[in-house]
Amino acid sequence: MQTDIIEKYNRPVPRYTSYPPANFFGDFSEADYLAMVDQSNQARQNQISFYLHIPFCKHLCHYCGCNSYPQAKPEVVKAYVDALHKEIDMVAQHISSGRQIAQIHYGGGSPTSLPIEMIKELNEHMLSIAPTIERPEIAIECHPGYLDAQQWQQLAACGFTRYSLGVQDLREDVLKTVNRRPSLMPVGEIISLLHDSGATVNLDFLYGLPLQTADSFRLTIEQAAEWRPDRLVTFSYAHLPKLFPRQQILDKVGLPEQKEKGRMYDVAAEVLTAAGYQPIGLDHFVLPNDELAVALSKGQLHRNFQGYCTRRTTAQVYAFGVTGISQLDDAYAQNGRDIHAYIETVNSGQLYVKRGYHLTAQEKLVRQVIEALMCNYALNWNDVAEHLGVSAAAVKEACGYDEARLSEMQADGLLRYDADHIDVNTCGRPFVRCVAAAFDPLMAHTDKQFSKPI
Known part of the structure; x- marks a missing residue:
């Protein structure tokens, strides 16, 4: 793995076990x-x-x-x-x-x-x-x-x-x-x-x-x-x-x-x-x-x-259980973390849900794109659009599609792309989180903490 590529792309980004x-x-x-x-x-x-x-x-x-x-x-x-x-x-x-x-x-x-x-x-x-x-x-x-x-x-x-x-x-x-x-x-x-x-x-x-x-x-x-x-x-x-x-x-x-x-x-x-x-x-x-x-x-x-x-x-x-995260079609929900409070709350007949997130229609589009890249190292814009019942243009717009960023990653050897496809190369797979983050509007302005790919 080239040192200059590690230094450039080994930056904090989400692990994307969920989106957001x-x-x-x-x-x-x-x-x-x-x-x-x-x-x-x-x-x-x-x-x-x-x-x-x-x-x-x-x-x-x-x-x-x-x-x-x-x-x-x-x-x-x-x-x-x-x-x-x-x-x-x-x-x-x-x-x-x-x-x-x-x-x-x-x-x-x-x-x-x-x-x-x-x-x-x-x-x-x-x-x-x-x-x-x-x-x-x-x-x-x-x-x-x-x-x-x-x-x-x-x-x-x-x-x-x-x-x-x-x-x-x-x-x-x-x-x-x-x-x-x-x-x-x-x-x-x-x-x-x-x-x-x-x-x-x-x-x-x-x-x-x-x-x-x-x-x-x-x-x-x-x-x-x-x-x-x-x-x-x-x-x-x-x-x-x-x-x-x-x-x-x-x-x-x-x-x-x-x-x-x-x-x-x-x-x-x-x-x-x-x-x-x-x-x-x-x-x-x-x-x-x-x-x-x-x-x-x-x-x-x-x-x-x-x-x-x-x-x-x-x-x-x-x-x-404590801190457990439910992943449903339109939302995430997470239980609190205090064990004794969890036991007391459930014994009282209530659930111990404390945090969560309702996904917007746009975020569900972005989720599908990021999942395809993270799991399969590849993305077909038309397939994603067909699966979601929208146009490929709508999916790209939701993700803040920026060809200049793709061109830069292609020049660095991380991926290949054309108007309809993205394929992450073998040497780019350790940094697929960085590729996915390029299509994440939430990453444009955030103070959240994340880990590095390597």
Whole structure:
């Protein structure tokens, strides 16, 4: 990756897990949210996705930018899970019959900090609300530092179809520096156990942490590729100590320089491509027969707060738990972050919705353009226009189309374009967020904070 291109385009821009991004959300009420839930029943895409946020962690990693909290006392954990069940029932009353569940996703925090019996009961509760599509995705994020073989077997009996293991790095000195516990069992054995249950497995890694180098990260990714998980994810560590004060600890140790961090991405991509994995989106690498790879080849890859998905599993997201974000056709809604206030509010028969966003007609056009670029590295203006029932000119106008900016990115080797198409080149993919931001009117004048692509 050329140094001058990194310096020019490695600037703070949204990750675009939603459009508009979550830091544009404002005040939103329970009534606002329930009105949007009722309206979501009439949306063209009306499959159901449930997201559960489990905020607890046995140890807080210094790098974490998630909505995580120290492990609570058992009675608080039970009260929180009981409130999840109640919130699920309150929202389910507004979901029309006849719809199908396409996705269930547990995020955190560390969802596997819960007793596994509680996880099983939550799954059973959600699956009782509506029938599923054929082969739904039921996924859970797992911290491998706390589960032994018996617990993995118990988790495998809960009905999950995909497990995401937060390995982060294989060097114990790196993990110790960032306060991350290494895997309790050999990672390769965990993968084999979960594969035997019929599920898919992805391994998550972070690059840009203290003590990491491109050479050490190469060794980590080479070992990971030998284990042959279905997917590997190489997240760029986002250092935002003003937003996440615990990250200030890492400043004292020191972070890799930008050039070295860029090399980490390059060596990971090189190793995984040579091992037969295909790049997907910002940070995923998957085996060629993976559903995501097939969707990308057809230009049908999608994305939500839970990650990449296919058109088959695309759904409207109803989120439960503190800080959970619901993604509906016309709006986003986010719960508050105080665990005790969440429990108290739900137990009183109310939802804990605090923030959200109503999308305008223009923003729905922009959302479609940004999603196409972020997911499929390509955009056909006419296809987007046809899908939305408007003219290509109207879509371009909504996005503030500026040919001069496209011409500059084409000259820099990031993309190719003509009047009807944009195709992001391989070397431009690490900066696809910058390409997407060029079509985001909200980025013209904003004081919001974002992370850098690399």
